[in-house]
Amino acid sequence: MTSTNRKIDHLRRQIPGFACEPGCHDCCGPVTASSEEMACLPHKSVAEHDAALAHWNCVHLGPNGCEAYEQRPLICRLFGTTASLPCPRGRGPETPTAPEVEKQVHQLIASTRQVLV
Template identity: 65%
Template sequence: MYKNRDTIARLRDNIPSFACVKGCHDCCGPVTTSSEEISRLPVKTDAEYKAALEHFNCVHLGPNGCTVYDERPLICRLFGTTPRMPCPQGRRPEQMIDIKVETEVHHFIANTRQVLV
């Protein structure tokens, strides 16, 4: 588990960031994440999950956007940083993600137990 924690921290440090359009949540649908990442997020009730899924939203999406932005999962951080997952609003970081880091993120996701956020 500590290895995954270190991998997550390293990958987070290597995913570029950019300013989202205030109030936008176009890429905030339900996603899967690793057990390590979800353990950092607030626990939600079954009713909250059901309500979010009825609207194809993330359970951590609030009226003003992501309520867990600083702890958002790797997949959420990847949106808008690669041409393969563009921001619907056309936002992007000055420097897009290095393809090797993007490949590592996808490899990590594919090779760890994922749970629905």
Template identity: 55%
Template sequence: MFMNSSKIRFFRQRIPSFECIPGCHDCCGPVTTSSEEMARLPRKSAAEQEKALENLSCPHLGEQGCTVYMERPLICRLFGTTPVLACPHGKRPQLMIDEKIEQQIYQFFKETRQVLV
């Protein structure tokens, strides 16, 4: 069985990427992530987290977009790659995520403690 960091790396490698609309952050709302992924992100103050939640945003969303893009959680990487989490503007990769991998990711979410970003 994979350790969580190995699973996360495995899933990251299998989630397709695509070009978003520059300046769009419509999918950057409050999300949950595993404790392990959260530990990779810079800590935000309670005030920063509260303000983001009030705005239905992410505390890691800056004026130029995601400030933690390379370490963004799996849930953020899934947006736009599956019909379940479709881009509201119709952007998507050439090939959507493999359904089996997608189901494995959702199972991983169920099996790991999730925290609010």
């Protein structure tokens, strides 16, 4: 495991989960991730990427929500858990992500080459 993988793993565990509104995927759309996170996501063809982008969707969004939920990128995990990335439906964990963790997620994003998921 590389040090970036270890950091990702560490940060993932510090972002609290919460229950979304059933059936909602309003905050899903094209997102970016590091190559380390991409390596964990299911492979999608160029045609699948193009079809998703044509509708401004994320390629992993299926009829029942995220099809890569367990391996979703840090930015997807962070969404709804901090004041700066609020859920438009008012959902979120009881205890938000700690500011220091949020800062570290943004630092990791800024320090890794990001590619479109």
